[in-house]
Amino acid sequence: MNPNLPNSFRTGPDERGHFGIFGGRFVAETLMPLILDLEKAYADAKADPEFQIEMNGYLKDYVGRPSPLYFAERLTEHLGGAKIYFKREELNHTGSHKVNNVLGQIMVARRMGKKRIIAETGAGQHGVATATLCARFGLECIVYMGAVDVERQQPNVIRMEMLGARVVPVQSGSRTLKDAMNDALRDWVTNVHNTFYCIGTVAGPHPYPMMVRDFQSIIGIETRKQMQEAEGRLPDSLIACIGGGSNAMGLFHPFLDDPSIEIFGVEAAGHGLTQLHAASIAGGRPGVLHGNRTYLLMDDDGQIQDAHSISAGLDYPGIGPEHSWLHETGRVTYLSATDEEALAAFQLLSRLEGIIPALEPAHAIAKVMELAPKRPSDHLMVVNLSGRGDKDVPQVGDILKGRKKP
Amino acid sequence: MTTRIDATFAELARQGRSAFVTFLMAGDPDPKTSLDLIKALPKAGADIIEIGMPFTDPMADGPSIQAAGLRALKAGMTLKKTLAMVRGFRNDDTTTPLVLMGYYNPIYIYGVDRFLADAKTAGVDGLIIVDLPPEEDGELCLPAMKAGLNFIRLATPTTDDKRLPAVLANTSGFVYYVSITGITGSAGADSTAVGEAVARIKRHTKLPVCVGFGIRTPDAARAIAQNANGAVVGTALVDALKANLDAEGRATAGTVTAVADLVSSLAEGVRSARQAAE
Structure with missing residues (x-):
């Protein structure tokens, strides 16, 4: 056994968002103040029993x-x-499971007063979940999706559009999920004042990996x-x-x-x-x-x-x-x-x-x-x-x- | 320790004018043309040269600079070759400050200590790394300072007075004020707003403040230079370069001249600006 193993595998990340050497906050300065705000907003929400009660209500009756x-x-x-x-x-x-996380993040976004939601999506499952909750709470929704994925996951593209979201096909790079995330980050840097970036997985700058994990x-x-x-x-x-x-x-x-x-x-x-x-x-x-x-x-x-x-x-x-x-x-x-x-x-x-x-x-x-x-x-x-x-x-x-x- | 960047700003202050800072991507459209381009910049009026280190996923760059990076990568550019290009430049020019700008991953993979040693030896003066905020200073900023390189930080409209001291703490050389929230190649802020922002930053630091994003014309460069210690132009130069490639994206006989001509006219704009009172 590795002598450096932790007593618990469930205590991470540290206050700077690190799991061992992994994680962290490698983002442009423009985004950093907002990421610190998000970290605080999420900590406040987590400590607020009302937040949990409200979320449990939606998880039961809306998500099923x-x-x-x-x-x-x-x-x-x-x-x-x-x-x-x-x-x-x-x-x-x-x-899919994606809705568990999106519900939590949209509730945090509402607490932060953000009205414009952006997301990246690969298969479209995260995009559909985001479009769904934006429809439910009356928020503007823009989903970045690689052009290759737009083609191979047409049913989800149609669903997102029916739910009122705008799907932006991403033409840069390999035109898949990685590039959708690049373009979502570019949108976020540009519209940082009114926009909440709803990341679909346990990645991105701290606190996202922790927050998404908690919701899932x-x-x-x-x-x-x-x-x-x-x-x-x-x-x-x-x-x-x-x-x-x-x-x-x-x-x-x-x-x-x-x-x-x-x-x-x-x-x-x-x-x-x-x-x-x-x-x-x-x-x-x-x-x-x-x-x-x-x-x-x-x-x-x-x-x-x-x-x-x-x-x-x-x-x-x-x-x-x-x-x-x-x-x-x-x-x-x-x-x-x-x-x-x-x-x-x-x-x-x-x-x-x-x-x-x-x-x-x-x-x-x-x-x-x-x-x-x-x-x-x-x-x-x-x-x-x-x-x-x-x-x-x-x-x-x-x-x-x-x-x-x- | 005085670096080439410090010496340049001291000399410009003596002359009573602002710096003209140019950005081009290393290896765009190919390594040889790229070296010819950066060698032509000081003669055309560039005071400080920023060279982009190509990266596949430049999350803070707009379409022009994304495409420049991809052209360079396609032409076989690597971080090692970028450092070789700097050495090539330093064979002829030992005074013009040279700053590498880009993203952290290629440096991390090259190895931070090895990179800093090789960059210093090659003649690099400073680094601008877009995805390393002060929260990650232990990664590269502090080692770079120890190695004698300036670590130039970006300040943005979202960097408020509360946060500015943290952003400025380990910054040296100059402060790069990004005039808008957005990606490279976006429309810039008006010069009045920029002037106010520069004044705000100057209340927190004695370092020169250069302004970039959205400067495309000599008039815009002049307006910015009146309110800042330097004006940075990137996308407009990259666009001029691209407009003078052939249909296959290869350099033509006119590529270097076209970029140098634009640099000359922008430099005129900067030089015609009255230096704002310090």
Whole structure:
């Protein structure tokens, strides 16, 4: 064991936003005063019981929480090993876990008096959640989305527009999530006086990684309680897909100090780790981008490399800083699944359980297919089913008909 | 310790005028033309030269400077080659201050200590790193000061009086006032507002204050130079460079001349400004 391991994995970040060497506040001076304001506004909200009561009300009646913990009986039988449970985040209003975080941030934005909300989105799930809550609270909403993603996630683009948001296709760089985040940051620098940047994952400058994690931790908190009710004990393993890593962090964080629980994050290996992929931990190293230090895909000159994944939501060359720290401390094991493995899992789950998953959690299911058969039948495995696959139906349909390559 | 930047501002104060500060991206459109360009700048009237270090994800830059960085990267530019370019410039010019401007990641990957040593040896005088606010001074600012390089900070309209002392604490060389909240290439603030902002900053520091963002013409440069110790022009030069490339984005016989001509006319604008009372 590493002698420098902390007594608890749940106390980070420090007051400067660091998880070990990761995290921090690497932003332009224009944004720094606002980031300090946000840090204070969030601390005030967190300490205010009224904030929690109001949020719980919306989580219950608007989002539809708690999301069920479902025993996937046929998948368990098929794989012949661990008893597999799904945390059904795809049943939330808007169809993914993203809404948990957006609700919290929009409530903070309202406390700060901000009327204009911007967001970046990859698969469009965070964009849809942001557009939804902006509609609910009567706020202006602008969503930056890479032009490549606008094309491959059309259903979500249409949804966002129906909800009254303006979707801006981003033409710079690789025209995916990384570039959407660049353009959202450029908008924020320009409109800092009236604008709240609703970041969709556990990345960006402090306090975002912490704040988004806190809002998503409802996933793990519910899972603890639900597994106690279902099995009378805690699970033995957790598994979730990782782009920036918010659904994974939400499930993992409440369990980090239960050392007997194995925890697995699954990155997108794209065409394979020796080719184009989006697995920052498997194929990257620590660097600084988008306000934080974390594992990034880059070349020897520190230039950020284009990621690739069949899943727009995982197509990002970085990962949340707390994940980088959990990787380096060894508390969480990071695996990766290729486009092909995710596609196979997508189809298997649709046929066996009658659940069409989003391509993102299909990556987690792909690793469940490897890990579960190696575990005994009394092993309780929880996988975060972070989003539903409706948005992916046209794209996967095309791929399966052989019209497009992943 | 007096740096080339300190010496230049002392000399300009003696002459009673403001500095003209130019920005070009290292390696744009290719390493050789880029070196010819920066060698032409002092003769054309640039007092201080800022050189951009290309980065794939320049989150505070507008379309022109983003494209300049991508042209440079496509032409094979790296941080190592940028430092080689500085050495090439210093072979002929030992007095014009040279400041590297960019983002932290390429420096972090190069290695902070090695970078500072190599930059100092090459003849770099100062650094402007967009994504390193005072909250991250331990990363590069403090080591740079120890290495004898000026660390030039950006102050912005959101940097209020409460925050200014923190921003100015470890700043040296000059203060770069970004006249608007926005990205490079945006329209600038009017010169009255800029004058007030510069006066506000000067209440907190004795350092020269240079102003950038949105200055495109000799008249605009003159107006800014009347209220500040220097006017910075970047996007307009990068646009002039791009307008004189061929259809494939390669340098033409007129590229260096076109940029130098614009620098001359902007420099005239700055030189015709009366230095504001200190």
